Amino acid sequence: MKRTFTLVAVATAATLTLSACGGGSNPLSKSSASGAGIPSGTAAAGTIRVGAANFTESQILAAVYAAALNAKGLKASTGDPIGARAVYLKALDQGSVNLVPEYAYSLLTYYNPKATQTAPDAIVAALKQQLPSGQEVLNVSSAEDANSVTVTKATADKWGLKTIADLVKHESQITFAAPPEFQTNEQGLPGLKTKYDFVPGKFLPLTGNAIPNALKNGQAQAANIFTTDPSIKADGFVVLQDPKHAFGSDSVIPLINKSVATPQVIAVLNAVQAKLTTDNLAEMDKEVQVDHMDINTVATQFITDNGLS
Numbered sequence: 678m679k680r681t682f683t684l685v686a687v688a689t690a691a692t693l694t695l696s697a698c699g700g701g702s703n704p705l706s707k708s709s710a711s712g713a714g715i716p717s718g719t720a721a722a723g724t725i726r727v728g729a730a731n732f733t734e735s736q737i738l739a740a741v742y743a744a745a746l747n748a749k750g751l752k753a754s755t756g757d758p759i760g761a762r763a764v765y766l767k768a769l770d771q772g773s774v775n776l777v778p779e780y781a782y783s784l785l786t787y788y789n790p791k792a793t794q795t796a797p798d799a800i801v802a803a804l805k806q807q808l809p810s811g812q813e814v815l816n817v818s819s820a821e822d823a824n825s826v827t828v829t830k831a832t833a834d835k836w837g838l839k840t841i842a843d844l845v846k847h848e849s850q851i852t853f854a855a856p857p858e859f860q861t862n863e864q865g866l867p868g869l870k871t872k873y874d875f876v877p878g879k880f881l882p883l884t885g886n887a888i889p890n891a892l893k894n895g896q897a898q899a900a901n902i903f904t905t906d907p908s909i910k911a912d913g914f915v916v917l918q919d920p921k922h923a924f925g926s927d928s929v930i931p932l933i934n935k936s937v938a939t940p941q942v943i944a945v946l947n948a949v950q951a952k953l954t955t956d957n958l959a960e961m962d963k964e965v966q967v968d969h970m971d972i973n974t975v976a977t978q979f980i981t982d983n984g985l986s
Contacts, residue, residue, distance in 0.1 A: 724752040725937050728765050728774030731758040733972075734822060734905060737961050738778035738929060740976035745949045748986040751942060762787055769934060770809060776946075779932040781817055782925035795922040801930070813938060815931045815946050818953035820905075824864055824924040825916045827902040829892055833915040840918040841873050844899060853877035854891040855901035856884055864924050865901070872923040889914070905959040907967045929953055945985075952983040 725746060729739035739755050746753035759765040759774070762783075768774045781800045785792050788807035794800045801817050808814065826841050833839075836847055844851060859865035860880050869875045881897050889908035891897040902909060904916055931946050961979060964970045980986050 724754050725776055725942065726774045727753055727755045728768060728777045729755065729758045730762065730765060730777075731760040733965055734958070734962055735778055737958075737965060737972055737976060739776075740972050741949060741953075741961075741979055742776060742778065742931065742946060744973070744976045744980045745945050745985050746942065748980055749941070749945050751945065769812065769932065772934065772936070775937045776931060776933045779814070779930050780822060780927040781814075781930045782823070782927040784814075784930075784932065786925070795925045797926040797928055800926055800928075804930075808932075811935055812932060813935055815933060815938075815943060816950045817928045817930045818950040820929040820953040820955050820958040821927050822903055822905045822929070822955075822958070823927040825902055825904050825919070826869070826899055827892070827909065827914045827916050828899050830913050830915050832898055833917075838915065838917055840920060841869065841875060841923065842921075843917070844877075845873060845875050847898075848876055849878045851877040851898045852879040852881050852891075852896065853899050853901075854881040854883050854888050854897035856888075857882040859901050868923045872921040904955050905962050907959070907963040910959050910963045911967055929958065948985055949980075952979075952985065 725743075727739045727743045727746075729735040736755075736758055743753040743755050753776075759768055765774065765777055766787075769777060781797070781804055782795075785794065785800055785804040785807060789803070792800075792803055794803045797817060801814065804814060826844070828838055836843065838844065853866070855865065860882065861867065866876070866880065877899065881891060883891055886908075888897075888900050889902055889906070889912060892900050892902075892914065893912060899917075902914065902916075908914065909916060929950070931950070933942075933946070957979070961975050964975045965972055
């Protein structure tokens with residue numbers, strides 16, 4: 678489930694529930710409300726215009742795709758972030774952008790809110806059946822920005838935690854920090870009860886940076902933090918494995934117009950996908966959001982470090 682900030686433009690979308698990849702507050706919302714306007718005009722002839730939602734991680738991924746394409750002699754450009762999913766999908770449909778980074782589960786449930794698939798392969802297969810005829814998704818990456826149950830390293834070591842199931846024997850001792858919606862959403866406490874029979878002793882409703890802070894200061898022993906949130910890297914948190922797929926797999930996946938999806942373009946983007954991991958995506962998020970590095974510099978370095986130039 679993508680945070681609303683994944684889907685919503687900040688500047689022009691009024692009175693929407695906001696949260697953010699890499700530090701948002703509402704990972705359970707699936708809002709598709711309009712955000713910034715569709716980009717006017719199109720890219721120069723022969724140039725692939727890579728769009729992005731109005732949050733940092735999407736902009737990083739767009740810059741990575743553009744850098745990889747340019748490194749192989751294909752013209753690609755990025756512009757201002759577009760904002761809401763509804764808006765950038767319309768821009769893609771109209772051809773004012775040709776390519777956007779997406780998240781498999783969030784995109785599937787945008788098109789089909791009743792989708793029940795949670796395993797990665799099943800999500801992608803179902804997503805392909807939902808796409809407009811002029812669009813396609815390329816290879817899924819192992820990088821995910823998804824819901825997680827996260828603990829401190831000290832707690833993981835103390836209790837020998839590796840998976841969510843390992844929490845059950847300690848549940849009465851656990852205060853669980855998460856956005857308020859996590860208490861009632863199926864991809865929240867109800868799903869953890871169904872999949873793992875896990876019910877924490879206390880629930881602590883929080884938003885934004887208050888969630889990782891609650892872990893650090895001992896207010897909570899477990900928390901719902903997205904897998905590429907910079908706090909995981911910065912604070913050495915441990916993301917517990919979810920083998921029963923309580924949370925849908927929100928793997929990074931390129932969504933592209935078929936009109937520009939030549940074999941060479943596909944090969945370049947799939948090569949990027951093969952190198953993207955949750956760990957290195959989280960590192961890029963940290964470099965931009967915590968270390969305040971330039972997005973294009975981070976993207977170029979990723980391309981160089983992974984032999985994609």
